[in-house]
Amino acid sequence: MSQTVLITGATGGIGLEFVKIFASKGASLLLIARNELKLRSMCEKLRARGLEADYVACDLSDPDAPAKIAAHAKREGLAVDILINNAGFGDYGPFAEADLRKQLDMIDLNVRALTEMTGLFLPGMIARGSGRILNVGSIASFEPGPMMSVYYATKAYVLSFSEAIARELKGTGVTVTCLCPGPTNTGFTAGAGMQKRFADIFRLTGPASVAAYGYKALMRGQAVAIHGLPSKIGAFGVRFLPREAVRNLVYLLQK
Numbered sequence: 001m002s003q004t005v006l007i008t009g010a011t012g013g014i015g016l017e018f019v020k021i022f023a024s025k026g027a028s029l030l031l032i033a034r035n036e037l038k039l040r041s042m043c044e045k046l047r048a049r050g051l052e053a054d055y056v057a058c059d060l061s062d063p064d065a066p067a068k069i070a071a072h073a074k075r076e077g078l079a080v081d082i083l084i085n086n087a088g089f090g091d092y093g094p095f096a097e098a099d100l101r102k103q104l105d106m107i108d109l110n111v112r113a114l115t116e117m118t119g120l121f122l123p124g125m126i127a128r129g130s131g132r133i134l135n136v137g138s139i140a141s142f143e144p145g146p147m148m149s150v151y152y153a154t155k156a157y158v159l160s161f162s163e164a165i166a167r168e169l170k171g172t173g174v175t176v177t178c179l180c181p182g183p184t185n186t187g188f189t190a191g192a193g194m195q196k197r198f199a200d201i202f203r204l205t206g207p208a209s210v211a212a213y214g215y216k217a218l219m220r221g222q223a224v225a226i227h228g229l230p231s232k233i234g235a236f237g238v239r240f241l242p243r244e245a246v247r248n249l250v251y252l253l254q255k
Contacts, residue, residue: 002052006030006073006080008060008117009087011038013186014136017211018084028052030078032069032087034059054078060087060113061105070120079128080121082218085114085135090151092254103150110154115161122165122174129173134218135162137180139226142235144243146251159224166223175221179214181205182231 005022009015010031022029023046031039036057046053056072058065073080088110091102114135125131138152141159145152162178169176184205210227217225226232238246 002026002028003081004028004030004078005082005084006032006069006117006121007084007086008032008113010055011035011042013086014181014184014207014211014214015084015086017208018086018215020208021211021215022082023049023051026051027082028078029054030069030073030080031055032058032060060117061109063108063112066113066116066120069117073121079124081125081131083117083121083131083133085117085133087113088136088154090148092148094147095149098150106150107154110151111157114158118161118165125174126169126172131174132218132221133162133174133176134214135176135178136214137162137178139180139182139231139234141178141180143238143250144247145254146247147254152250163223175218175223177214177218177222177225179210179217179225179227180231180235181210181214181227182234184210 005027007015007018007022007029010019011033015033019029019031019042029043029046029051031042031053032055033039034057036055039055039057043053043055054072054076056069058068060066089106091098091106095103118133118135122131122133125133135158137158138155140148140152141155143152159178159180162176166176182205184207186207205228213227214225226235241249
């Protein structure tokens with residue numbers, strides 16, 4: 001019997017690459033995103049290959065969305081074996097000038113929805129004695145982020161939360177992995193207004209490489225998976241710099 005994998009943010013970027021990986025393994029897929037037309041098309045193509053595929057179209061920044069997904073899974077008799085909390089977005093600019101509603105929606109998606117999705121599906125995994133969760137953090141998880149203050153703060157939460165419950169779950173048969181990519185060439189950078197800025201400063205990584213790395217870390221049960229040598233150096237290096245120097249450096253890079 002194939003495993004059931006739930007993937008949020010499934011229609012693009014890293015999420016779409018995870019869909020491709022798990023489809024190649026013959027997994028049953030439950031796909032979550034806002035665009036119902038894309039989801040329906042993806043599921044039809046997956047079913048044509050003989051795979052089980054289902055979807056729930058919803059905006060995870062909506063407080064009712066996680067419960068809607070859990071209710072759908074229960075109604076369809078789907079026991080989620082692997083949860084990929086990938087959906088998220090960012091925004092660029094000084095916090096004082098930002099659209100406050102957008103910042104709160106970001107917290108709802110990047111923090112609240114990820115936490116609730118984990119809370120809804122984790123107990124079943126523990127009861128069955130097996131399961132895997134991957135939460136997509138960021139290199140931003142390791143430092144404060146002037147000009148993207150709320151985004152960096154949400155990703156710091158994702159890392160801390162993931163590490164904490166990974167330790168709590170030792171011996172249960174359930175593992176938690178926090179995948180921390182560096183700048184990646186996905187719709188995220190365009191959505192945050194950062195596409196050209198990041199491309200000028202960094203060599204953007206392809207989402208397929210990030211997802212492949214995350215998949216291996218997930219299957220190993222690795223708690224923290226930082227993708228790419230520059231990101232590893234950066235995450236390690238900030239430990240030895242004064243906090244003022246770190247925030248000044250990030251500000252200069254992004255400003």
